[in-house]
Amino acid sequence: MLQFSKFVAVRAALAVLTLVLVSFIVFTLMELVPGDCAERYVAFKSSQGSVITAADIQIERVRLGLDQPYVQRWGSWIFNAFQGEFGDSCILRVNIAQLLGQKFWLSLGLCLSALLLAYAIAIPVGIIAATSKNAVLNNSLRLVSYLGLALPNFLLALMIMLFSTVFFGDSLTGLFSKEYRDAPWDYDKVMDFLGHAWLPVFILGWSATAFAIQTVRALMSDEIGKLYVTAAAARGVSGRRLLMRYPARHALSPIINSLGFDLNRIFTELPIVALILTLTEAGSLLIEALARSNDQQLAGAIIFMLTASIVGINFITDIILALTDPRIRRSIVG
Amino acid sequence: MTRLLDVENLTLKFDTDEGRITAVDDVSFTLEAGEVMGLVGESGSGKSVTAKSIMKLNPGNASYGDDTKITLHLEDGPVDIMSLHGSKELKVVRGGAISLIFQEPMASFAPAITIGDQMVEQLLIHMDMNAKRAKEVSIEMLDRVGISDPSMRFGQYAFELSGGMRQRAMIAMALSTKPKLLIADEPTTALDVTIQAQVIDLMKDLVKDFGMGIIFITHDLGVIAQTADKVAVMYLGRLIEQGPVRDVLRNPSHPYTKGLIAALPRLDDLDSPLTPIPGDIPSPLERPTGCVFHTRCSVNLGDICTAKIPNFAKVTEGHNVACHLFNGEGAK
Numbered sequence: 139m140l141q142f143s144k145f146v147a148v149r150a151a152l153a154v155l156t157l158v159l160v161s162f163i164v165f166t167l168m169e170l171v172p173g174d175c176a177e178r179y180v181a182f183k184s185s186q187g188s189v190i191t192a193a194d195i196q197i198e199r200v201r202l203g204l205d206q207p208y209v210q211r212w213g214s215w216i217f218n219a220f221q222g223e224f225g226d227s228c229i230l231r232v233n234i235a236q237l238l239g240q241k242f243w244l245s246l247g248l249c250l251s252a253l254l255l256a257y258a259i260a261i262p263v264g265i266i267a268a269t270s271k272n273a274v275l276n277n278s279l280r281l282v283s284y285l286g287l288a289l290p291n292f293l294l295a296l297m298i299m300l301f302s303t304v305f306f307g308d309s310l311t312g313l314f315s316k317e318y319r320d321a322p323w324d325y326d327k328v329m330d331f332l333g334h335a336w337l338p339v340f341i342l343g344w345s346a347t348a349f350a351i352q353t354v355r356a357l358m359s360d361e362i363g364k365l366y367v368t369a370a371a372a373r374g375v376s377g378r379r380l381l382m383r384y385p386a387r388h389a390l391s392p393i394i395n396s397l398g399f400d401l402n403r404i405f406t407e408l409p410i411v412a413l414i415l416t417l418t419e420a421g422s423l424l425i426e427a428l429a430r431s432n433d434q435q436l437a438g439a440i441i442f443m444l445t446a447s448i449v450g451i452n453f454i455t456d457i458i459l460a461l462t463d464p465r466i467r468r469s470i471v472g
Numbered sequence: 473m474t475r476l477l478d479v480e481n482l483t484l485k486f487d488t489d490e491g492r493i494t495a496v497d498d499v500s501f502t503l504e505a506g507e508v509m510g511l512v513g514e515s516g517s518g519k520s521v522t523a524k525s526i527m528k529l530n531p532g533n534a535s536y537g538d539d540t541k542i543t544l545h546l547e548d549g550p551v552d553i554m555s556l557h558g559s560k561e562l563k564v565v566r567g568g569a570i571s572l573i574f575q576e577p578m579a580s581f582a583p584a585i586t587i588g589d590q591m592v593e594q595l596l597i598h599m600d601m602n603a604k605r606a607k608e609v610s611i612e613m614l615d616r617v618g619i620s621d622p623s624m625r626f627g628q629y630a631f632e633l634s635g636g637m638r639q640r641a642m643i644a645m646a647l648s649t650k651p652k653l654l655i656a657d658e659p660t661t662a663l664d665v666t667i668q669a670q671v672i673d674l675m676k677d678l679v680k681d682f683g684m685g686i687i688f689i690t691h692d693l694g695v696i697a698q699t700a701d702k703v704a705v706m707y708l709g710r711l712i713e714q715g716p717v718r719d720v721l722r723n724p725s726h727p728y729t730k731g732l733i734a735a736l737p738r739l740d741d742l743d744s745p746l747t748p749i750p751g752d753i754p755s756p757l758e759r760p761t762g763c764v765f766h767t768r769c770s771v772n773l774g775d776i777c778t779a780k781i782p783n784f785a786k787v788t789e790g791h792n793v794a795c796h797l798f799n800g801e802g803a804k
Contacts, residue, residue, distance in 0.1 A: 271532060365579040365580050372527060373566065373594040374566040375597065376566075377559055391584075465583060
């Protein structure tokens with residue numbers, strides 16, 4: 139038990155270390171963008187008609203602390219970042235934590251739900267696909283799976299919107315109905331949210347599911363061919379027990395291992411879906427900050443939080459793996 | 473002696489994308505209770521497939537010949553194995569009255585399940601006992617095969633045991649249900665020679681104690697000489713020679729058996745060159761006509777060997793060979 143706590147502590151420390159490292163990379167990238175927040179703000183001001191001098195820029199720099207040495211600014215940025223404080227957006231001049239607010243958590247929630255949906259479908263379907271000898275079933279699964287991989291998310295989203303507009307007169311966009319958008323969270327708002335959220339979750343989950351089915355099926359076929367499965371059958375283990383206790387049980391570890399990677403992939407698909415469904419979520423803010431407004435503070439904050447989520451997921455999957463897979467557990471506990 | 477197993481006209485074919493492959497062709501043999509039979513041949517000769525077909529363990533694309541008949545004689549009457557269908561009926565030949573040990577003990581234990589759990593699982597499937605008793609029996613068996621600290625080993629995984637220990641545990645598991653027939657598929661090939669000798673001794677002891685029959689599959693004639701009462705030699709899915717182990721090894725009659733024995737390295741004359749059997753085992757898709765061995769045979773008699781499948785002919789009492797040198801027109 140002591141050794142296990144030690145393992146968890148070491149993994150947690152490694153996760154924090156990874157985050158610090160990532161923060162340095164993110165911070166450096168933010169710095170590499172030509173110009174800084176002061177110039178950007180001043181440029182914005184001058185576009186509004188104000189007359190700006192070099193002295194004004196310098197005053198703004200001092201106000202933002204941009205005159206401090208690089209490492210010191212990184213230090214204070216990371217220190218604040220770990221407390222969920224990312225300063226002000228360069229362009230929008232509002233506190234980033236407030237601007238992002240629940241948007242980031244909504245995005246993460248959407249992605250996690252899509253991931254959950256994907257594996258909730260992929261694990262049983264993948265197992266059936268790997269074991270069934272029914273050619274019709276296998277080929278139709280394959281077809282659906284390829285469709286999922288080949289059909290771009292935005293096209294699927296557009297098709298569903300078109301279909302829904304034509305037949306139900308509702309385009310199914312947004313995450314909230316108008317009346318709930320700024321309302322505090324209560325039961326009705328949650329229900330309204332769920333009524334809207336299923337669509338982005340479904341669309342994000344669609345290709346993720348197709349991908350996950352391929353993964354689960356490949357892993358299962360691999361395990362089923364192994365000698366220990368034949369050996370178990372030779373001992374009289376049969377039917378569902380043979381399937382679940384032997385190949386399925388052993389295919390689980392690599393699946394758990396790939397969850398962090400899958401979450402990342404889903405998150406990168408989120409902005410396009412969000413754009414079409416006019417969701418206000420963090421992914422589209424990131425694209426906006428990166429591609430349009432060049433808002434390095436905002437972009438850095440979102441990238442940092444996303445990385446933190448993935449590092450967090452990987453930390454959790456490491457712990458789960460250590461608990462479920464004796465080969466890993468014994469290497470820790472001895 | 474009482475008859476334990478009758479295998480008659482065993483033929484097994486696999487449907488593959490390249491066509492239908494004959495893996496076992498018209499193989500017949502018998503085994504008495506308490507008898508050890510060695511099944512010898514090169515890789516690809518159909519030894520393992522023959523063994524697995526006794527437990528009906530071959531994959532879905534396998535089909536048995538129409539006149540294949542396998543009978544297992546148990547105390548409460550003969551079991552017609554070909555007529556068993558479904559996991560319930562097949563239980564008796566899978567881990568019940570027949571147990572199978574594989575070549576790779578590491579790969580034949582599930583890596584993420586403890587050895588004890590896998591043993592208990594088998595006992596609960598086949599024996600009328602509760603989990604507590606099954607655990608006791610498992611630990612007794614681990615002790616019986618010479619594993620030290622068996623109650624600790626019970627809770628361990630295969631990767632935590634040494635190679636010889638794993639194979640002992642495998643034997644303990646296979647024998648825990650007190651099977652009448654043990655099929656050992658190259659059980660010592662993956663072990664060091666010293667460990668190999670220990671495991672063979674252990675198996676010989678256990679056979680005597682448990683009074684069961686063993687089919688011992690190997691390509692190692694040395695192991696056969698030590699362990700088996702009789703031997704059957706397979707080539708390309710066909711049985712080509714069988715008989716009491718000393719007769720066959722001292723007086724090999726089939727050119728293939730002679731070749732196998734001549735190919736053994738000799739420790740007493742290290743300078744003598746090795747004499748391998750020329751050529752390679754043909755692809756199963758291009759089975760030779762007539763005698764399956766004629767493409768590599770040193771005494772090929774010509775037309776008769778390429779056209780006609782040789783019948784078994786008697787060499788001495790119980791020692792039979794399927795070669796045209798010994799029967800019909802080819803006999804000298």
